[in-house]
Amino acid sequence: MSFSSIKQTVGYGDTVLLHVGYDNMLPMIVTKGMTHQTKFGALRHDSVVGKKFGTRIQCPKGWIYILHPTPELWTLSLPHRTQILYTTDISMVVFQLDLQPGSVVAEAGTGSGSLSHAILRTILPTGHLHTYEFHKERAEKAKEEFHQHGHSGCVTVTHRDVCGEGFQLDHIVDAVFLDLPKPWECVTSAKKAMKKQGGRLCSFSPCIEQVQRTCEELSAQNFSDIVTMECLARHFNIQYAKLQNLSFESSASESTADKETSNRESYSEPPVKSASATLSSSRHKEVKRGGSDSGSHNFPSAVPALNMPGHTGFLTFATLTCH
Ligand SMILES: C[S@@+](CC[C@H](N)C(=O)[O-])C[C@H]1O[C@@H](n2cnc3c(N)ncnc32)[C@H](O)[C@@H]1O
Structure with a gap:
């Protein structure tokens, strides 16, 4: 398949x-x-x-x-052999590297192949991915999975230390992606792999010290537009809150001061009559979906999740112009 x-x-x-x-x-x-x-x-x-x-x-x-x-579902279910990139970062990588059908890409290291699958889907049917991994079993396993997933013809898996031995590609790639502990050590080789008209590079690093060294090396090697970003997804949960039914009648006992306070908190939608439609103080109380009793009803609201997905890493992008 x-x-x-x-x-x-x-x-x-x-x-x-x-x-x-x-x-x-x-x-x-x-x-x-x-x-x-x-x-x-x-x-x-x-x-x-x-x-x-x-x-x-x-x-x-x-x-x-x-x-x-799909690459997205594979990222959520693949057997982890290493830490992997997730879809929030992957989407930014694919977009910022300007990948499209026909692109030629160099990637190191292959790891568990999470990013590789998204790259391959983007560059097919005429593009090619050269991916490098210095851990032999991981390289072999990735090769086997690419074959199983119908990608054999458009990916080359090489078992190699790219920092020590380089990519050994001569001006053929449009983009380079690095997910390595010392990405700055292979910038020279990445540059040599990139087409003479230039291209885009991305390096993923968890620590800002790694980012700093990579940026210095990219700058020294005449890369431009060097930008580092962090992608964080903010999840919202839907919760149902209890809202008291709106009262459109002014209470005779309500003082003028009370009315002003009510008006400041007034719920102006729908704009029915001119009455002060007040929200109950229990409006943020979470209640079960669908329930309602006389005098109140439930409405859905979006609430940020208490546990937000945290830092995974920094993405540093850079452009190489004609060289
Ligand atoms: C964090 S993993 C990459 C995960 C991958 N981006 C993914 O989404 O599945 C980093 C990989 O780089 C490999 N690696 C580290 N240094 C390397 C080097 N100098 N040359 C080739 N591969 C290297 C490691 O063995 C590891 O498998």
């Missing part, structure tokens, strides 16, 4: 992603006669063959969805 062309139904040898619940997805290569254990019990591979991707499958203790792989 190929990650880049959508298949309708599952066949033997396909990689399917089992959606077992919120934040819980597992890859499975469909193999004749095999059984996969999930938290909802055993799933026989044979039982998914011929089913449409997206189908809900009954397991002994619950339901599982069988999904078609």
